[in-house]
Amino acid sequence: MKLSSVFVTSLSVAVTALTALGFSSQAQALTFSGESSGVWGKPTPGGMNTNPIYSGVGTNSFSWGDPDDFGTGQNQLTFSGDSFSSEMGSLFKIGDLTYFNGSVTPNTSVDFVPLNLHVSFGDRVNVSEVFNFDFHLKNTPNDSPNPADNADFVYVGKNFGNRNFTFADKKYTLELTGFREKGSTTDVSEFRVLEGKGTTAAIFAKITEVPPDSKTIPEPGTVAGLSLLSIYLISRRKSANG
Numbered sequence: 001m002k003l004s005s006v007f008v009t010s011l012s013v014a015v016t017a018l019t020a021l022g023f024s025s026q027a028q029a030l031t032f033s034g035e036s037s038g039v040w041g042k043p044t045p046g047g048m049n050t051n052p053i054y055s056g057v058g059t060n061s062f063s064w065g066d067p068d069d070f071g072t073g074q075n076q077l078t079f080s081g082d083s084f085s086s087e088m089g090s091l092f093k094i095g096d097l098t099y100f101n102g103s104v105t106p107n108t109s110v111d112f113v114p115l116n117l118h119v120s121f122g123d124r125v126n127v128s129e130v131f132n133f134d135f136h137l138k139n140t141p142n143d144s145p146n147p148a149d150n151a152d153f154v155y156v157g158k159n160f161g162n163r164n165f166t167f168a169d170k171k172y173t174l175e176l177t178g179f180r181e182k183g184s185t186t187d188v189s190e191f192r193v194l195e196g197k198g199t200t201a202a203i204f205a206k207i208t209e210v211p212p213d214s215k216t217i218p219e220p221g222t223v224a225g226l227s228l229l230s231i232y233l234i235s236r237r238k239s240a241n242g
Helices: 005-027 220-241
Strands: 031-040 061-064 075-081 083-087 091-100 112-121 128-138 152-155 162-167 170-181 190-193 198-209
Touching: 031 075, 031 091, 075 112, 083 091, 091 112, 091 170, 091 190, 128 162, 190 198
Parallel strands: none
Antiparallel strands: 031 083, 031 112, 061 075, 075 091, 091 198, 112 128, 128 152, 152 190, 162 170, 170 198
């Protein structure tokens, strides 16, 4: 049995429209824009630090320890927020973490300090998410003739957690992928810095689309194509049984 010219034309239009829709969505890459900021919370001194000295709670720059007259200043962590604009699926920088290792007197440091990282998108998406980090600070006694043995450490876990949000009826995931020191392409979970020196690490993120549920209703173009095909099958069956 030959297809009628009317059916062939209708089916061709449906397939053409569906194909055009697919290429259009690929050609117009979805871009997300926004900015980040961060503030430090109240630290945990730890059992050894009987006289903790610190400042900067509620700001983006946290300092700790009594620098006395060593001449290098306090230890310091600073988070610098950044604006971003990135296509879906691409890695982009959220902000920079700078660590300076000063020289401080014993028992005046802290062991842990939290950072609340706030990421917000523009008006088009209107989404804000908060990530909580807990940095472990390890301060050495600086009693070795080898400078490398007197280096201090800042540890940060790799499990940052993801955040889901919805835009234009689709679900997306915002994932913080990790910290990378300047000039490196490898994620790190600790920063090791000599006395009187500093380092800067960028924190990166990625946005991906959440795969649709298997029960999701097909796109309108697909429904139209299936409807036309169903009409043809029903018509052919009636003709065969005719």
